[in-house]
Amino acid sequence: MVVDDSAVVRGLVSRWLAEAPDIEVVSLQRNGRAAVEAIDETNPDIVILDIEMPEMDGMTALPLILRKKPGIPVVVASTLTRRNAEISLKALSLGARDYLPKPEGQHGLVSADDFRQQLLAKIRALGMPRPGLARKTQAAQVSVPTPVRPDVAITLRPASSVRPRVLVIGSSTGGPPALTRLMEELGGKLGGIPVLITQHMPPTFTGILAEHIAKASGRPAAEGRDGEPIVAGRIYVAPGGHHMLVQGGAEPRIRLDDGPPVNFCRPAVDPLFSSAAAVYGPATLALVLTGMGQDGANGARSIATAGGTVLAQDEATSVVWGMPGATARAGVCSAVLPLDQIAGRVSQLLMGLRT
Template sequence: MSVALTSPAAPRPVQQEPLRVMLVDDSIVIRGMISRWLGSEPDIVVAAALRTGREAVNQLERINPDIAVLDIEMPELDGISALPLLLAKKRNLIVIMASTLTRRNAEISFKALSLGASDYIPKPESTREAGAAETFRHDLVRKIRHLGAKVRRASHPTAAPSLVPSADRMREIVARAPMAAPAVAPVVRRNFSTQNPRVLLIGSSTGGPQALMSVVAEIAPVIDRFPVLITQHMPPTFTTILAEHLARSSNRPAREAVDGEAVKAGHIYLAPGGRHMRVVRHGTEPVIVLDDGPPVNFCKPAVDPLFASAVEVWQGSILALILTGMGSDGMRGGKDIVAAGGSVIAQDEATSVVWGMPGAAAHAGICSAVLPLNQIAPKLVKLFSGDRS
């Protein structure tokens, strides 16, 4: 994900214990650099900086971290091998996988998400590139704060719901459809549009890959008759891998969008990392437009450009879905969709890894439904079949 360095960080809580972070990386340079960065933050403390996954597993109980930043490539025990061992010892440990932007590491990061990692972060190829290092620093601190908010709320149960769900926990949530909890805070629900939707737009960020694959696996009747366009906050290479995973999950064509291509039913179009995806109308056909403009909502690709541009093409015949993610991206574009006569659905707080984007949409009063993850696909199928009940 591309971020602007001036983006607002998560609110810093007052008079709370700092988040305990365990760094695990075989590079002494990386360990020292990240330790200095995090050590300068008043609400974060580096509880340990370790060289191997084996050290992390052996010392986990003693260190008792809230969050582990886990490198993928390490001697003795690499990150993907250490991950399940760490989670077996501390089920609610938040793990952020760190890797350079290679296809192999992107594949491993996706596997880590399925094994219970909460998020991933791409490391710069060289720490000597000031811009890349500062972006990495900003993104890492932001992720630690947002994901760490789950830890803080869990220690104060009256404030908000549970910890970041692991892969096993997410499967439990999906399996328990009748038991899934609604959004905690009361939000205004709008009536669904009286217009039949002709396109499905989806925006997501932290926790999004797993949520996306869960949804697309169950909406074949929608994909077969209507186009699906997705913006997931994710860097290049990672979006290539995500598109392949979406194709396997849905058993339908899914790939990174190409500038100038026509948008057709039966296909899933994913915004490529590092470029915004918009739609325009050329004659009678909607067409993809990719641009290299500045970040929007501190992200590139961003959800709002897709949502806002779609209004010019489909007017009120739009159904937009906002899934788990940090920040508020998608809320302003969602307002445009609702103003044009379309509808917005948001994922609920209990099943979101981070209830930032969907929460912002819910509290803005633009949602016609706020649903747990396991209820979203059935609702989409009903709405696209003309059933608004």
Template sequence: MAIAVTSASTASTAAGDRLRVMVVDDSVVVRGLVARWLEEQPDFEVVASLRTGREAVDQVERLDPDVAILDIEMPVLDGISALPLLLAKKRDLVVIMASTLTRHNAEISLKALSLGAADYIPKPETNRGVTTSADFRRDLVEKVRNLGQRRRRQRGFRPAAPAPSSDERPTAGRTVPPVVDKPPTCKLRTLSPTIPRVLLIGSSTGGPQALNEVVGHLGSVIDKVPVLITQHMPPTFTTILAEHLSRASGRTVREGQDGEPVVAGRVYVAPGALHMQVARRDGGPVIVLQDGPLVNFCKPAVDPLLTSAAQVWGAATLAVILTGMGSDGARGAADLVTAGGSVIAQDEASSVVWGMPGAVAQAGLCAAILPLAQIASKVTRVFSGERS
């Protein structure tokens, strides 16, 4: 049995207000690497490095972690079985599921979200891949930081300012805003006087649950106009997401295909590892898939979809920006608003992470900033002619 545990009482005294993280993975290589990456961050402390879900369940109350990184495939007790047991013992624990890119694991990861996991992170399939993947390391650190800090704020804990992160590094000529404790007052714009002819949705961390809520209640909107979605997800995950959304909405939802016409009655999801854009060909809009460089550290990214849609539909475009880290969507939203279109953002209280919606809200690009539960009804009213 391979267990590395830091004394809970000692760690609490030494760590101060650092985020306490528990790493649970049956691979000693992965555990060691992840623990080392996290310990290098001045605002983190790894309180345990465990091999099985059973060890995690048995020790979670004593260790009192803020965040658990939980592998799916483990001996004795796997991740999906351990998840509800961990949350039963510590209801405010942030659990990030880690899984390799197989259809089976993608299904389990999305199921875990419905059982209370805060997020998932796709894990390279080999130990060598884990060792060499800068994207995996960056994404893991940022998910732990953003999700852990938000949960602490919900408990009324005010952490010290975090170390500079990838979300604060210059991106495409601008600086991405860091996590904020309290949003400033955001100035709202008036809705476009033109009734939209397309709906665009962008999301990231917390997006699968948010998309189920919104798309599942759009109903007549999907019958009237096409809906295009970019969710930050890898291949296979986006395929399964489309299947879940199809069941939730009772409409045709599938990954977009290069060159296919964009028509009312269908929902198009950007495929993992490809940017989904739109263009006008032979008088009508079509899907354009591009295997270009990362945009805002993402592929697919929201900005390319919004910018291209602004060129195709102009003022007849409505975009919704849901929960997610970083500021992807802000540049595209600015292009869309310049073309006369409108943007709705999810509010901070209902967002898992108020990065993406916060960026467009703070830039003054929104016609409305709403709780998740109110977004679908607002969108429905806008497509029915409401202009305020």
């Protein structure tokens, strides 16, 4: 189901989805009220929900949709204003699975193409299978075949014998609520180590995420600035549009890089992890949380090779087990844990307890 008050957006999105052989649109609605009323009849697998709409906006419709169809993935779409970024993060805390920045203004075809690619990727990652779907019979629903993934035994490796001096975290889809919860649990247990976070997010969103993490953890948190010293006790969030790396020297510093995307992402997790491994070596502790794709797996290998410790979120508690799954299957993790057990394990490692 696609919900947007703009007929142009509804038409464009439905045309894009119609071109995808594995996706079907079952409903196009112009406001939240119409979407809520159509949920039972159309029974969508996933909802793309605009935030700003007349009659009933996305934030009002979200809990009503989730009440009518508990567990349905909802992706909120908004333009990149501070107000909409705040609303989008609020929507994630209320049960939306992901967010989608909308193209606007004079950005033209490049932004529209990026929006299209992200839209298709998020639908495929979050959409549930619809048994018996043989072909498209009408315009409008999103149906995605279940990916076939053979069972792969996960090989764990021992945690580092060196007490961590830095905590690096990577996340994507489902990451903001997971990060907020984790930082709330870890805030008083972090001791004197710095925390560096890369969450796949556009500009504006990352600054607000840092504010939310500061409130949750009770620790100073902000977007990393190029050349800024990495100080114990502080939390640094990679700013949207820039890779955040650790630069070595007598005093480790933040280095921002606006080079090409890595794993189709900027910021990406791999550059953060690999650079942290190069600087902190076996004293690096990394967490790979929920997210689609494989970003972070190569960087986690670098950390393991350097003798550091890698933990991954388990499949059951991940919104999408892409990034943590790829890392776990790479055989570089010391543990694969439910989200509510990660803070406790991190606390043990920070105290020098390996088991």
